[in-house]
Amino acid sequence: MNIAITGGTGLVGQKLTNFLVEQGHSVTILTRNVSNKQNKENVNYVEWLNPNASPVDQLEGIDAVVNLAGESIMGRWTKLKKERILSSRLEATTELLSIIKHLKKKPKVLVNGSAMGYYGHSDSRQFTEEDRPANTPFLGDVTQKWEKAASQATELGIRTVYARIGIVLDADGGALPKMLLPYKLYAGGKVGTGKQWMSWIHIDDLIRLFSFAIENEQLSGPLNLTAPHPVRMQQLNRTIAKVMGRPHWIPAPSFAIKTALGQMSTLILDGAYIFPRKAIQHGFEFRYDDPEKALQQLLN
Template identity: 70%
Template sequence: MKIAITGGTGLIGGKLADKLHQDGHDILILTRNIKNKQNKERFQFVEWLTPTSSPVSMLQGTDIIVNLAGESIMGRWTKLKKERILSSRLEATTELITIIKELDQKPEAFINASAIGYYGHSETAIFNEYDESMNPNFLSEVTKKWEKAASQATNLGIRTVYGRIGIVLDKGGGALPKMLLPYKFFVGGTVGTGRQWMSWIHIDDLIDMFTFAITEKSIEGPFNLTAPHPVRMQQLNRTIAKVMNRPHWIPAPSFAIKTALGEMSALVLEGAYVYPRKAVQKNFPFQYEDPEPALTNLLQK
């Protein structure tokens, strides 16, 4: 298949592009700057979101579009940062819809990234793809607007998937390296109350779930990209300590996290139990259902 990916040079997009290429697909990566891009022998780079770009002709005949574009949520959430988090997602998604409308033949599917932040936060509720949010916050509002923009593909008769990504466990980036750092210096401990739910996913399972969403034509709408066994933060912290063979003893209280991170502290102090109901119903073959073997794989290679 001919598959176009936005955000194809990021943490998730880069690995997804590699996997899809290995599976024999032709990969086009949409980027603002095609100069000095590596892997030109493996991928075709298409310039977009610039005043001179005209990607429609190169995207003719595309079977699948995967949208992973968006400003990173890591970093202090200043007013400008929050504006970029939202506007970057809406800009990319809206532009893709415009491109799709101009294609002679519409793609079979539009796989749009989203996040489990959609559900808000709760220490008691269990969320699956058929549930609405509780205790909405900044991220839940961003994901709702993001998915609404992507839903225009449905109106064009295209199978549309909102891949709600959980806490990604990957040594190369994302949240895990920051969680590991205190343990490397022997000062790790429970973060916040420890009761907040962490709905996590190993990077390998995440890539396989995106591939599954591409090939499994019965999947549409919200699709939770999480492992089937979320854990509370305290358990995840203790598991990290065990796998790294480090002590778990110095807690990081909520007020200290809020002081250090500001509003972004919600990423680690608030959580939700998010269950991948659709993946389980479709018998998706998880490699890592529990955090200990997942962390062991990542940290003891």
């Protein structure tokens, strides 16, 4: 297949590109800066989101599109940062849909990046793809608007999947290195109440799920990209301590995290139990359904 990826130079985008090429696919990465391209076999770079860019002709014949473009949610959530988090996703998705509309042959599927933040947070509810949000905090509002923008693809007869990504465990970046740091310094312990749910997923399963969503014609609509066994933060932290052989003893109270991170602290202090029902119903087999097994593979 010929697969186009926006956000293909990011952590997930790069690993997804490598996986798809290994599977025999050709990948086209849409990027603002083609000068940063890497010379890889079966990987092409196309400029977009710049005034003089004209990507339509170069995207004819694309079979599938994965949309991962958007400002990183990491960093203090100032008013400007929050505006960029939302506007970057809506701008990229709107432009992507405009490009697709001008293609003579439309792609068969759009897998649009989203996040488990769609569901809000809850210590008691369990969410599947059929559930509505418990509340609408900032990230919930962002993901709902992002999915609504992407839903225009369905009007073009394109199978559309909303990939609601959980907390990605990856030794190369994302949340995990930040979670490991206190334990490396022998200062790890309970974070907040420790009762908040962590709906996590190993990077390898995440990448395989994206590929699964592209190839499985029966999948459409929301798809939870999380492992089937979420855990409480306290359990995840104790597992990190066990795998690393470090003590779990110095707590990080909620007020200290809120003071340090501001509103972004919700990523750490609030959680939800997200179950990947549709992936399991359609026969996807997780390689890492236990956090200890996942951490051992990543760290050892």
